[in-house]
Amino acid sequence: MSVPGSASSAEDQHLRTLFQTAPFLVAATEGPLHRLAWSNDCFAEFFGAAAIIGAPLHDAVPDLVAQHVVAAMDGVFAGGKSRELRAVTLSIPTAGPPRRRMLNLSVHPRHRADGAVVGLHLHGADVTGGGRERSETARRGQEQRTELETLYNKxxxxxxxxxxxxxxxxxxxxxxxxxxxxxxxxxxxxxxxxxxxxxxxxxxxxxxxxxxxxxxxxxxxxxxxxxxxxxxxxxxxxxxxxxxxxxxxxxxxxxxxxxVTERRRAERQRAESEHQREILVQELAHRVKNTLATVQSILMSTLRGHVEPAPLKVLTQRLEALAQTHTLLAENRWAVDLGLLARGELAPYGSRAQARGPAVALHARAAVALTLTLHELATNAAKHGALSDGTGRVDLSWEVAAESGNDSPVLEVVWNEAGGPPVAEPGRSGFGIRLIRRVVPHDLGGTVDLRFEPTGAVCRLTMPMREVSP
Known part of the structure; x- marks a missing residue:
């Protein structure tokens, strides 16, 4: 019986399944140095402690060189043609005196899918023993053949x-x-x-x-x-x-x-289910965007002539920010990266507003809450703070850290304005300021520290990661 000759993880698994307890020697090597990749129980018993996975077999058994076994292995690896070696006598190193063993060995190339030889298959039989042992060897041989037949058939x-x-x-x-x-x-x-x-x-x-x-x-x-x-x-x-x-x-x-019929059927069903899911998600996203557009249109029609243009514009911009966040969520399977969301909110301000931090995936509720908060901070900066003139700038950063006195990770987001006109705590908090201070605590169980320093507004948002991650 020959050993297969194609190097693949699936084939190696088949070899282990079929030959691990086989009554003859089976092993595989990798590369031109013939490093031992795996061996069955019989092979390990024959070579003992010398058979070290990952090491060149002939390093531990020098007789493989002296008996020209390595030369034969080199030839099979280079030429791709199998070799049969008969009655090879080896001195196997042990903790005590070396053991003398005799081996019949077949050497076959292992091929990659593109045909390149990447290693060798070895299989053989221990033929150690003299005349007095031949009857016992024959009996063992018959038992081995019977076991092999059973293994093959079952x-x-x-x-x-x-x-x-x-x-x-x-x-x-x-x-x-x-x-x-x-x-x-x-x-x-x-x-x-x-x-x-x-x-x-x-x-x-x-x-x-x-x-x-x-x-x-x-x-x-x-x-x-x-x-x-x-x-x-x-x-x-x-x-x-x-x-x-x-x-x-x-x-x-x-x-x-x-x-693999059932495996392929399951794969097709998963692909079809995923396709249907994508269709439903896109349809939902389309309907929600249309709903937001309808709400915006109704508000504009209803309030035009009754509300000043400036607050009406602020309201429509808030709706547009929500619509953009919803689009991002729909395009990213309802889990959007904080960096993508933050850079989108700051994009109108160019290089004067920078966002930086590690990748953090946000679920839909967290994405909406942080969109509203960042939108109000940016709007306030554009009206009264660092983005209201040509010199100021905004630095938005975030990190995931351990909460003080607790091993649970938290997300810390810091909004820092500098270089703009001097600012001060407003005498009356408008809707935007109230929104900044309420959304994160209410929706995400976090805290908000909003301060108006002379050099610019600073806002620190802290929230548990379990409340923001999908």
């Missing part, structure tokens, strides 16, 4: 071997179940007699012929119908690998078949 994935004419040599029970044909009805039949779907043949036959010609394994996903479920299109991931004899000739192809 494997949870489909397994098959084809000859050079692409006739079945053998299959296991799982592949017979997939094909809908009994195990004993497979041998000597052409693959396409057992699996007659022309779509499968068009995709698979060129790959199988290529492996027979080049000796390079391939992994592919196929779909089609089999006799077990006629009329139903199913999907499989198939790992094809060359079967190589002792002379290094490709004598057939092996296959490891994993059905």
């Amino acid at each position: 494997a949870p994935v489909g397994l098959a071997m084809f000859d050079r004419d692409l006739r079945f040599v053998r299959v296991n029970e799982r592949l017979a179940e997939i094909n809908g044909v009994p195990v004993d009805a497979h041998p000597e039949r052409l693959v396409w007699d057992v699996v007659p779907d022309p779509n499968i043949r068009r995709a698979a036959e060129p790959l199988l012929r290529g492996i027979l010609e080049t000796g390079e394994g391939r992994t592919v996903e196929l779909e089609g119908e089999t006799r077990s479920q006629p009329g139903i299109v199913r999907q499989w991931i198939e790992h094809f690998y060359p079967l190589i004899d002792e002379q290094g000739d490709v004598v057939g192809v092996g296959a490891v078949v994993e059905e």
Whole structure:
């Protein structure tokens, strides 16, 4: 039995599943230094403590160099053709005296999907022992073959071997179940007699012929119908690998078949659900924007002629700020980054207003609360503070920190004005100031420290992260 020859995480997992407790040596190496990537229990027992995952195997067992095993491994890695080594005698280092062991070893290339050799597969048999031990060795060999047959037949994935004419040599029970044909009805039949779907043949036959010609394994996903479920299109991931004899000739192809029909169906359902969700979100966003536009239009029509233009403009700007925040939320699946929101609010003021801080995702309630607060701070700065003349500037920053006396993280947002005209605490708090001082405590359980320093307004907002994060 040959070991597959394509390097992939899925294949490695299959190897571990199929061969971890196999009664013969199986291992894989990576790179030109032949670093041990993994090994089964039998391999670890043979080499003992010398078999260190991640280290070149020949560093710990120098005899691999002296007995020309490393040279053979170098040749397989460079040329991509398998080698068979017989009766290799090795001195295995131990904590005490070295152990003398004899090994038959097969060396096969591991290929990446693009065909490049990235490592080696090793499998072999411990043939240590003399004449008195041969009967015991034969008995153990028979037990091992029986165990291997059971392992092969009961494997949870489909397994098959084809000859050079692409006739079945053998299959296991799982592949017979997939094909809908009994195990004993497979041998000597052409693959396409057992699996007659022309779509499968068009995709698979060129790959199988290529492996027979080049000796390079391939992994592919196929779909089609089999006799077990006629009329139903199913999907499989198939790992094809060359079967190589002792002379290094490709004598057939092996296959490891994993059905992924249910996995692909679940993926399609998730994609369809996500698509429907996106449609609903966009429809909701469209309707809310239209509602806000309608509210704005009604207010303008109702209040025009009854309210001075200046407060009417402030009101419409507040509605526009809410509409922009809603658009951001809809475009970002109802969790918007604070930086995106802050820079959008400060954009009209150009380089005179800067926003900086780490990425912080805000849920919808937090985004609306901070939009209202930042909008009122910017409006106040443009009317009376640092942005009311040509010299002032605003620095908006935030950070996530531990709350004093508490391990729970808090979001701290600081609005700092400088360089503008002198400011003072207003004698009467207008709606905007009241909004700044109330929204964050009421909606987010936070605190607001708003001070009017001679150099400019300073506002510190503090709120628990659990109240702002999605």
